[in-house]
Amino acid sequence: MKKIEAIIKPFKLEEVKDALSAINIQGMTMLEVKGFGRQKGHTELYRGSEYVVDFIPKIKIELVVADDMVEGVIKTIEKTAWTGKIGDGKIFVSSIEETMRIRTGERGEIAL
Amino acid sequence: MKKIEAIIKPFKLEEVKDALSAINIQGMTMLEVKGFGRQKGHTELYRGSEYVVDFIPKIKIELVVADDMVEGVIKTIEKTAWTGKIGDGKIFVSSIEETMRIRTGERGEIAL
Amino acid sequence: MKKIEAIIKPFKLEEVKDALSAINIQGMTMLEVKGFGRQKGHTELYRGSEYVVDFIPKIKIELVVADDMVEGVIKTIEKTAWTGKIGDGKIFVSSIEETMRIRTGERGEIAL
Amino acid sequence: MRKFILLALVALTLFSATAVFGADAPAPKVVNSGDTAWMLVSTALVMLMTPGLGLFYAGMVRRKNVLGTIMQSFAMLCMVSVIWVLWGYTLSFGPDKGGVIGGLEWFGLSGVGQEPSDYAPTIPHLVYMMYQGMFAIITPALITGAFAERMKFSAMMLFSALWLTFVYSPLCHWVWGGGWIGAKLGALDFAGGTVVHINSAVAAIAAVIVIGKRKGYGKVPMPPHNLPMTITGAALLWFGWFGFNAGSALTSGGLASVAFVTTNTATGMAAMAWMFVEWVHRGKPTALGIASGAVAGLVAITPAAGFVTPMSAIIIGAGAGVVCYTAVSLRPKFGYDDSLDVIGVHGVGGTWGAVATGLFATVAVNSAGKDGLFYGNPGLLLTQLIAIVSTYVFVFIASLILLKIVDMIVGLRVSEEDEANGLDLAVHGENGYDFET
Amino acid sequence: MRKFILLALVALTLFSATAVFGADAPAPKVVNSGDTAWMLVSTALVMLMTPGLGLFYAGMVRRKNVLGTIMQSFAMLCMVSVIWVLWGYTLSFGPDKGGVIGGLEWFGLSGVGQEPSDYAPTIPHLVYMMYQGMFAIITPALITGAFAERMKFSAMMLFSALWLTFVYSPLCHWVWGGGWIGAKLGALDFAGGTVVHINSAVAAIAAVIVIGKRKGYGKVPMPPHNLPMTITGAALLWFGWFGFNAGSALTSGGLASVAFVTTNTATGMAAMAWMFVEWVHRGKPTALGIASGAVAGLVAITPAAGFVTPMSAIIIGAGAGVVCYTAVSLRPKFGYDDSLDVIGVHGVGGTWGAVATGLFATVAVNSAGKDGLFYGNPGLLLTQLIAIVSTYVFVFIASLILLKIVDMIVGLRVSEEDEANGLDLAVHGENGYDFET
Amino acid sequence: MRKFILLALVALTLFSATAVFGADAPAPKVVNSGDTAWMLVSTALVMLMTPGLGLFYAGMVRRKNVLGTIMQSFAMLCMVSVIWVLWGYTLSFGPDKGGVIGGLEWFGLSGVGQEPSDYAPTIPHLVYMMYQGMFAIITPALITGAFAERMKFSAMMLFSALWLTFVYSPLCHWVWGGGWIGAKLGALDFAGGTVVHINSAVAAIAAVIVIGKRKGYGKVPMPPHNLPMTITGAALLWFGWFGFNAGSALTSGGLASVAFVTTNTATGMAAMAWMFVEWVHRGKPTALGIASGAVAGLVAITPAAGFVTPMSAIIIGAGAGVVCYTAVSLRPKFGYDDSLDVIGVHGVGGTWGAVATGLFATVAVNSAGKDGLFYGNPGLLLTQLIAIVSTYVFVFIASLILLKIVDMIVGLRVSEEDEANGLDLAVHGENGYDFET
Numbered sequence A, B, C: 001m002k003k004i005e006a007i008i009k010p011f012k013l014e015e016v017k018d019a020l021s022a023i024n025i026q027g028m029t030m031l032e033v034k035g036f037g038r039q040k041g042h043t044e045l046y047r048g049s050e051y052v053v054d055f056i057p058k059i060k061i062e063l064v065v066a067d068d069m070v071e072g073v074i075k076t077i078e079k080t081a082w083t084g085k086i087g088d089g090k091i092f093v094s095s096i097e098e099t100m101r102i103r104t105g106e107r108g109e110i111a112l
Numbered sequence D, E, F: 001m002r003k004f005i006l007l008a009l010v011a012l013t014l015f016s017a018t019a020v021f022g023a024d025a026p027a028p029k030v031v032n033s034g035d036t037a038w039m040l041v042s043t044a045l046v047m048l049m050t051p052g053l054g055l056f057y058a059g060m061v062r063r064k065n066v067l068g069t070i071m072q073s074f075a076m077l078c079m080v081s082v083i084w085v086l087w088g089y090t091l092s093f094g095p096d097k098g099g100v101i102g103g104l105e106w107f108g109l110s111g112v113g114q115e116p117s118d119y120a121p122t123i124p125h126l127v128y129m130m131y132q133g134m135f136a137i138i139t140p141a142l143i144t145g146a147f148a149e150r151m152k153f154s155a156m157m158l159f160s161a162l163w164l165t166f167v168y169s170p171l172c173h174w175v176w177g178g179g180w181i182g183a184k185l186g187a188l189d190f191a192g193g194t195v196v197h198i199n200s201a202v203a204a205i206a207a208v209i210v211i212g213k214r215k216g217y218g219k220v221p222m223p224p225h226n227l228p229m230t231i232t233g234a235a236l237l238w239f240g241w242f243g244f245n246a247g248s249a250l251t252s253g254g255l256a257s258v259a260f261v262t263t264n265t266a267t268g269m270a271a272m273a274w275m276f277v278e279w280v281h282r283g284k285p286t287a288l289g290i291a292s293g294a295v296a297g298l299v300a301i302t303p304a305a306g307f308v309t310p311m312s313a314i315i316i317g318a319g320a321g322v323v324c325y326t327a328v329s330l331r332p333k334f335g336y337d338d339s340l341d342v343i344g345v346h347g348v349g350g351t352w353g354a355v356a357t358g359l360f361a362t363v364a365v366n367s368a369g370k371d372g373l374f375y376g377n378p379g380l381l382l383t384q385l386i387a388i389v390s391t392y393v394f395v396f397i398a399s400l401i402l403l404k405i406v407d408m409i410v411g412l413r414v415s416e417e418d419e420a421n422g423l424d425l426a427v428h429g430e431n432g433y434d435f436e437t
């Protein structure tokens, strides 16, 4: 099993989620994060002064999937989260060794 | 060392934390997330209209533990986070290669 | 590629981020978390009663870097996040198998 | 205390021989401290409604637009405060020019002083002017709910300044300033059903047609980001509305009392009605529903407040809850994106209130009013309908023209990217909340 | 109004032969514009207290219950606004029937008009009615703090409607409507220590007994989710309470001033007292503490406000801060779950205030009052105690019965799962905040 | 106004056999219900400003200090409410001792009762006392913005109690209590430009010098955590300021109306000016900017409100927006950390307002006032400057001394660690928000 972590622009969440549902992804977890990267932040104003805010609101999606799903998921996220502008985000893939569904105690891919 | 990530129902946090403390877990990190899964979300109302909210508030607990603790932790979480209803959540286990305690610079299991 | 997760005290974020920028880290993701550890929480007051709050606000920084950067990043975080008091936090390192930049579709270290 | 002095004077005058002023002479215009106290307070209360509206609206938008939304109301308070004393008041209430508009004689408040005016013979003219100014402030602020989350701030400001001058001021003059609707036609509008609510809602119709929908409207959910803020706003609106409606008596006494009671009663009833209809319809009573119902009730009772009995107010309120609920719950069926339901609440509620005034008004409550249909006078209903329809037509056309002009000058809408990122950051360079540090 | 009097006086004096009214005749009931202005404002101020209470309470609950909590107060404002004009006012203040209840003669406000009543001879009867209505609104809203985070909304509504009819209305009649406690026994309650605070707190006792604890109470922490909201609510309560207490003079003059000053002084002192006691006891001065202390002070001074000197108010306030702090800090020791300390603040504070009135009242402040124990009249203290105990007994039994009835009809408590998920989503289908988009 | 009628009647009765009181006798001091109603309301409005200020300030600090900040204002409301009735009022307004201070004759309000005083002959002395008390409450609360996010709560309390006694009370006496600035020098300060705004800002200068910068100031961003809260606070300030300025007429009539109108007009104009200057300077109109501009306008019009025309108010407002914007945008250039710009807004705005009073005042508006430079009387400007400079010198030195004393006794500043963790948790043992459960 693999864990896919995708950092995307917040307003793309709905689209990405729908596209993942469409390729039969049944579970995922989402959280608000702040990103720092090439998209260099923006200036905010405070009583006539400017200050740079480096961290930009992003959404991170985490999904654990069977190995053979990885490529499909990555592609789907790439397609739907893409705007072509700096800051579209990243996808990271890593290994998951064990999974359990709390409700049933099932383990392994069946628990996803 | 292994990292255990558990996604649970928010109102179970206190119980899970206490049970983990009881089996001598000395550290963990918790964050608010939103989950999408078989528990299919709920409808919310807005001035006479209904809309479906797919993402449900969940709590994610992350703990890094020595390999021999993994099974005990999983069991404990399973037992205390369980309600038997859809949406009880998942546990994912993955490998951690290195750990450091910032305060002391210690590395490896001793740093947990 | 490795993923470095560092849990630090919130007021150290700015310093850590600046130090990481200084060693040429181009991207990272940050999120608010709550930590439970040796730093045993604090008491809060509510109308004459005290209750213990175990979870303390922390910041988690996640960065994925090329393997040869790991040691430098860890050192930098250790140096800047350090106060010497309990609760300075942890650094965890794990493996990332694949990375993609959504904007360009690039994969691997070039995508970081 | 005062009574004793009066008694003493009476006793004295019993021996005297001359009268100060005859009973037949026109009522002298003297400032009454009690009336003035009430009108000063009412003015302050109505002022508070605009920031209250800002909270009401801002709680319903997405987090990324909270400042952009709250600021639209706040900016109306600031900008119209200045416009009103310069040219707004004189256009609306200055010496009548053919029933159409006020003259410029009172430009910059020239001639508007501490002495009472004909509009309100017991309070300083300045208080009357300021009280009316607060109505001029909230009316364009109400419109902003329709195009929330996508309009340029510069366009909003320019449009509002023009609209205040070319739509609000004439209409206000027609109804209250000696113009044709109030003085000649004789339509009743106690506190602004036509001037404030129908007016802003019809401008809202024009705006949503011209400006178009929010990106993703109808596809992605756009949940309110802070409902406690919205409820707080509704509470401040209710509180301030006592000034709006009971203040419209322009004196402190029986008429103000009636308006106060009808306002509170209709509002409570409308909130209950909306809540129960939604409960039956959707299975749950909502917090946004009860708050929205209260606002619908406040809107509907506005034109009627000083002309109807408290029992009629219950019916007016119940009607408002039901028809406004129906209107907003049908909104998704229409193609337009009236973000915060200005049309459904202020348009529908305001129209219902104006019609209801034609039904329930009675001279038993206010001898300066008229009897409505249910008190044997069908004529008033007709009058009310003429006033309503005229307002619709005038406001719609005029607002449309102004919007087109503004669109040509500065463009009405922010870029797609700015809309996606939110107005707060894109337009104002600020972030509503930062809970991290 | 005043103008009319002057004109009338002039007209009469022209004939110079007869006196208008003899000095010995009962004071004529004429509307005074200044008194009316103050009472209109006071009514609006008391209205604002209920949403203020909603904020005060809602900030203290967990996030998942914020709307459910704020809505309980808001719904009281809406529902009681209607009930009051229909039957609440006449039951409370209608023509007395044997000292026990008001008759139904004023059902639907029939006979309640723009002329003054015997209750307040210088303001329109409608204003008096509405002012009293605002008290009837906030009293059941106060109770909701006791069963917050677990009661069904439907049950809360039904209970409140019944309670208003069968508990509030009679008690209010006894104390202020010509019933046995006020008119016969002669107990003093300037602005509602018995009628509002003890009343709601005793109902709260009944409620927490019947409804039981929140799941996890005493085991898991239930921290307040938004203390700035609570402090904002406390500030609005303080502001509105000027209407509550100083408005209870029913006129604008010296008595209102005294009540205003005693209210502000006792409140400041109680807040300081609570804060310092907690500081000593727990090592830190808390924001919730100072806000709670202020509310305790407002409660305690309520029955005494128009009967005591500002210096006595300092003592009353200090007492309130200390006894209420002690009461709420002992709460965890008792087995009951009074979620937001209605009993500790309103019950204990209200009782202390009613007793203190018996100690500190002086006719030097208010000639319509009485002297208390410290002014040489131990009788008043006894009278106050009788009033307090009678209220305890009546309200407790009656509330218990009503709760049992409601429990049988709709059930008092939400399901365990709904309680875990929070009232907002489960009962109202809404989410208080959404800071993500 | 009413007084004039009465006088007229009296004059007439002079032809009759007996006169009640001669025209030459001093005006009788009788309570007027309308004036009293307005002053009761004004007092309540000014009270609301202090929690409003708490919100205004607390929204601008970081989340970890929200309670610590809001509580500083709330604690001022509580503490000064008590101090004022004990010794603050008598020091400020008690019988004059050599133009320097009030005597202790009215300690504990002895002799301050329901009858009018010489300060305000138509309202109860108690109302005048309480109205002034609300000014004494907000002034030290204003200072807290300067040292926000780092001062010990205990030190803040001690400093404020001393400062109220040794700085506020004398200065207030000098200007309004019969002391040398008002009664002898003849400087004009309608509602507190000197007494409230310059006073607090100069104390703020002393405080930021003594207490030093926040850790990280100028290096790490310290963004406001809740701007909707700040805007809500600004709105409450605006609302309450009607009591502050129009209430300073001490009667309900023409003068109050003028002050009301100038206040609203200057505020709207200042907000627009600030917003547009920032828009030009930084490219975007900000929500914090428009709100700050409104406060700057309120500050600047304060000393002038009852002495200038609405058209002058526009100029005063525009000036306030521009100069205060300039001042705060230059702040980072100065080495001091005035956290929430007390100096830039209240110091600069208050000074501009006091100067502008010397320019624009006219007896055409207020016969009890004076003509300013632009009405041919350069003397007033000089007088104003003397008053301003004297205030600067006295307040700066006295505040500095008090701060040093407090520093020696309890220490002014929290530990570095407490500052890093935030005042809420470290000092008050509380957490502002908890959105998790």
Ligand SMILES: Nc1ncnc2c1ncn2[C@@H]1O[C@H](COP(=O)(O)OP(=O)(O)O)[C@@H](O)[C@H]1O
Pocket (backbone or CB within 6 Å): A007, A034, A035, A036, A037, A038, A039, A040, A056, A058, A085, A086, A087, A088, A089, A090, C026, C027, C028, C029, C030, C062, C063, C064, C065, C101, C102, C103, C112
């Ligand atoms: N090395 C990294 N490790 C973790 N997160 C990263 C890393 N690089 C980028 N990110 C995340 O991805 C987001 C987008 O990256 P950015 O460099 O701004 O643009 P792009 O994805 O177009 O190259 C950042 O805001 C950050 O959250």
Ligand SMILES: Nc1ncnc2c1ncn2[C@@H]1O[C@H](COP(=O)(O)OP(=O)(O)O)[C@@H](O)[C@H]1O
Pocket (backbone or CB within 6 Å): A026, A027, A028, A029, A030, A062, A063, A064, A065, A101, A102, A103, A112, B007, B034, B035, B036, B037, B038, B039, B040, B056, B058, B085, B086, B087, B088, B089, B090
């Ligand atoms: N494949 C997955 N990857 C990541 N998170 C998941 C995945 N599946 C489920 N989750 C998380 O677990 C939660 C519970 O899953 P759900 O399918 O609703 O119920 P159950 O755990 O009872 O099968 C989800 O809300 C989501 O946060």
Ligand SMILES: Nc1ncnc2c1ncn2[C@@H]1O[C@H](COP(=O)(O)OP(=O)(O)O)[C@@H](O)[C@H]1O
Pocket (backbone or CB within 6 Å): B026, B027, B028, B029, B030, B062, B063, B064, B065, B101, B102, B103, B112, C007, C034, C035, C036, C037, C038, C039, C040, C056, C058, C085, C086, C087, C088, C089, C090
């Ligand atoms: N085993 C662990 N797994 C995950 N997070 C941990 C673990 N131990 C500690 N943490 C995180 O690190 C933070 C600091 O740890 P703590 O034990 O308090 O102090 P220290 O780092 O000085 O030993 C905790 O608040 C928690 O967020």
